[in-house]
Amino acid sequence: MTATLRPELGDFMSLICFQYLRQVAEETAGRALIITAGRQRGQDLAEQLGLLGTTQEAAVLREKLDQALGGDGTRLCLVQSVTPKEDGGYEIRVAEGACAAGVTSSEPFCAFTMGVFMGAISAMTGQRMLGKESECCATGASTCVYQIDPVG
Amino acid sequence: MASRQDQIAEILDRFAENAGNDVAGVAAVSMDGIVLVSRMSADVNADRVGAVAATMIGVTRRVSGELKIGFPDEAIIKAANGLFMVLPAGDQSLLAVNLREGANLGMVRLEARDAVKSISQVL
Numbered sequence: 111m112t113a114t115l116r117p118e119l120g121d122f123m124s125l126i127c128f129q130y131l132r133q134v135a136e137e138t139a140g141r142a143l144i145i146t147a148g149r150q151r152g153q154d155l156a157e158q159l160g161l162l163g164t165t166q167e168a169a170v171l172r173e174k175l176d177q178a179l180g181g182d183g184t185r186l187c188l189v190q191s192v193t194p195k196e197d198g199g200y201e202i203r204v205a206e207g208a209c210a211a212g213v214t215s216s217e218p219f220c221a222f223t224m225g226v227f228m229g230a231i232s233a234m235t236g237q238r239m240l241g242k243e244s245e246c247c248a249t250g251a252s253t254c255v256y257q258i259d260p261v262g
Numbered sequence: 263m264a265s266r267q268d269q270i271a272e273i274l275d276r277f278a279e280n281a282g283n284d285v286a287g288v289a290a291v292s293m294d295g296i297v298l299v300s301r302m303s304a305d306v307n308a309d310r311v312g313a314v315a316a317t318m319i320g321v322t323r324r325v326s327g328e329l330k331i332g333f334p335d336e337a338i339i340k341a342a343n344g345l346f347m348v349l350p351a352g353d354q355s356l357l358a359v360n361l362r363e364g365a366n367l368g369m370v371r372l373e374a375r376d377a378v379k380s381i382s383q384v385l
Contacts, residue, residue, distance in 0.1 A: 140320015142295035146313040149295075228296075238309075240296055261298055262265055 122185065125211055132209065132222055141221045145241070148225020155179075155226065156233035163236055168192045168200075175230065187223055190253060198235065199259035202227045210248040218243035224256045231258050269384045270299045277357075277377040284365035286344065289358045290351065290381055291315050298355060306360070315348045315358035322348075336371075349374055352382030 115121050136144050156162055159174050166174070169192075176189035187207040192200055209220040220243050228241040238261040245251035264272070270290045278285050278301060287302035295316035300308035322337040339346040345361040347370070357378050361370060 138321070138324060139317050140323065142293065142313060142316030142320055145294045146317070149313075238296055238298075240292060241294065261292075261296060262267055 125208055128208055129211075129213070136221060144221035145225040145228070148222040148227075149229030149232070151222075152226040152229025152231070153233040154229075156230040161230065161234040164234060166234065168194050171200075171234075175227075179226070186226065187254075195257075195259065197259055197262065198237065199239065199257065200227075200231055202256040202258060203253050204256070205247075205253050207247065207254045210246055210254055213248040215246070215248040217249065218246035218254075219248035220246055220254050220256070223254070224258075227256055228258055235260070237261070266384055267299055270381055271301075273377055273380045273384070274299055274301045277373050280376075281370050281373040284361050284370055285359060286362050287360040288377075289315070291356050291358055293319070293350075293354055293356065302360065311358060311360075315346075315356060318348050319350060319356055336374075338367075347374065349378050351378035352385060354385050355381055357381060 132144055155178055159178060161171075161174070172189055172192040175192065177183055179186040180188045185208070187204040189202070190205055191203040194200055204223065207220050207223045209223045213219050224241045224243055228239045232239040239258050240261055242257045242259075243254065244257050245253065245255040247254050274288050274290060278288055287306055289300040289302055289308055289312055290298040291312040292298060293316055295313035297308050297312040300312075302308040302311060318337045319334070322334045326332060326334045334350070336347060336349045344363050345365055345367070347359040347361060349357045349359075351357050357374060359370065359374060
């Protein structure tokens, strides 16, 4: 990604600052606020990627999301797999997620990162989506796995 | 068997009917701020209201926790031209109610308590 917003420092900042913002905001106002921020980012991303109202092959969707969010994108996480589910939802597996990096928690911790996928898939399918984190690096798993399912 | 969404929609419709003209809109929302069913008016962005309602409950819980005053039953905003009430409906969801100015809060509360109990049984 080309630095465009800050001439000297470029577009990236440390995870330390991101995690302070995210964790203290969640401690103060709850998880919904963080998920909402993630969903908004995901919706905008889906629009930028031309995914609104489209049907995508899972492999193509994974590639597009990884390109936007992974090593060549904003570096939120590495999108390892996108698996369609029978209910119209998706299982998303990511590694090196920014929310859980270096974090140890008794509960799943990826409110922002999961919210991004909830927002992107919701925008793509035109359906409201619920999210549940079934595995999380913060609780000791090797990757983070999000179950994104339509409200129903 | 009716879907969970249909069951919740029925509960919201019953609530709105029983509470009468004081209710300008109502929605069932997940604790993460996702709208499950909305009966908000067309000029209201239900998705945004759902996110705000869930955040209100989040803030209220933290305030209650800091002050050690127990688990909150409801959060209310009283504004110049109406009120906004949010009540937890079990662990997973909440009821967001938009009320007209001068609404009979006692009556609405009674109906809202019934509605959140019913929603929590569905989810």
